[in-house]
Amino acid sequence: MIDLRSDTVTRPTAAMREAMARAEVGDDVWGDDPSINAFEQAVADSAGKASGLFFPSGTQSNLCALLTHCQRGEEVIAGHYSHIFRDEGGGAAALGSVTVQPLLHAEDGSLPLDALRAAVKGDDIHHARSRLLALENTFRGRVLPADYALAATAQAHAQGLATHLDGARLFNASVATGLTLAELCEGFDSVSLCFSKGLGAPVGSLLLGEADFIARARRWRKTLGGGMRQAGLLAAACHHAFEHHVARLAEDHDNARRLAEGLGTIPGVEVRACDTNMVFTAFPEAHCGALQAHLASQGILAAVGPVTRWVTHLDVSAVAIDRVVATVNDYVSRAGSDLTTAAG
Known part of the structure; x- marks a missing residue:
């Protein structure tokens, strides 16, 4: 069978299954699963971020980021075809009372800087307060231009917004451009990375950010039901993919x-x-x-x-x-x- 519906249909390789079988495990809710801890830190170091947090899915990782950045009644600015806006069940609104303001995409996934500047709302009590800019890389197979990402995140920060990157396929962007993971993550306060697409792990995403952000996200992960126990078996698959499947x-x-x-x-x-x-x-x-x-x-x-x-x-x-x-x-x-x- 040849399955071209998505890269989510990949199956664990024999070597990946072997890595899972060998994984040392603990209780991750207590923070003592060595395989998860090692994986989180290895990827965080590679991305130039302080800490990482393991999730079962990218949707939950993105949602946790939005709920950590935003309070009730605040808003995220994102593309009108972004995964966060269209394909994650309205989770931010349903579970966090956080709204998403969609902006029209360019073909490469960028949001025009003039439109972004105009979309940001301040403290007027009539408006949801703009709190976060969320971008996506890659977007429908296109790499978000690196110069644009730096300009957009700088502008967002200047206007008082935090920045999040849905990097579900960021490793594809890295391989396509030759840019490092850290270079592609520059300017973003948080980044979500998926390992169960082209990298071939059966399950698993990471949320990356500064230590205090990840500490707050850990509480939200528990609230969302994402706290797992001996999940080092899953992290081992992702770690194997991180070490062996990126270049391919x-x-x-x-x-x-x-x-x-x-x-x-x-x-x-x-x-x-x-x-x-x-x-x-x-x-x-x-x-x-x-x-x-x-x-x-x-x-x-x-x-x-x-x-x-x-x-x-x-x-x-x-x-x-x-x-x-x-x-x-x-x-x-x-x-x-x-x-x-x-x-x-």
């Missing part, structure tokens, strides 16, 4: 380019390539169901829609990519002029 993300990026180039040669298929491990294609809506079924019949999973996201990861090889391109081409050849006419 370049293979996923190469495979995404290979996929984009291959699909781009097929008549009627519109392709938008990205900087990292995602490819977006446009298909006529009338063909989406049939194409998805055809792919599934050939052992290929994809969430086909008018805009389809294909995501490469460590369980997808270059040979598999060629098979996907051939299968899509086979369907388009059978559909013939009907598909190209509908696309036009």
Whole structure:
């Protein structure tokens, strides 16, 4: 089976499972799980932050960051297509009485600095007080420009905001640009990193920040039900991924380019390539169901829609990519002029 629905579908490697089996464990709520402690500090050091806190998911890590930065009745400024605003169940509002003010994205995920400056509210009692700027890197497979991130965080700080980075795929950005993790985290008061996407761990995210921030976040994590016990088994998988799977993300990026180039040669298929491990294609809506079924019949999973996201990861090889391109081409050849006419 070739699964291109997301990089969240990755499975632990044999070496990762072995690392999990060998992990020393303790009770993390008490702070004495050695595997978690070592993992948190190793990543924090690499990112140039003082401390880290282990979470079961990136959604919970982001939510905990928002609740730690903001009080009831305050607001976060984020992109209108950001994961924090659209894809995390409205958790900040539902659980923290924190609102999100969405701003229109540029294609690379940046928020125009003029719009950001104008969006910040002060202490007028009519308004939710702006407290936090949240950015995302990568955004739909695009790397957030480093110069922009520095300018935006500096402006936010000058206007009295804290800054948070949803870095679910920040390691992809690091590999794509050659910038270090610390360089990409510069300017952000907190950063959320995910290890269960392209890095291939079965579960796990980290929230990074200064020691006092992480101490406050630890209390929120417990409130949210994220305090775990002998979770060093999970941290060991993430630590293995951190040490062994980061550089190989370049293979996923190469495979995404290979996929984009291959699909781009097929008549009627519109392709938008990205900087990292995602490819977006446009298909006529009338063909989406049939194409998805055809792919599934050939052992290929994809969430086909008018805009389809294909995501490469460590369980997808270059040979598999060629098979996907051939299968899509086979369907388009059978559909013939009907598909190209509908696309036009």
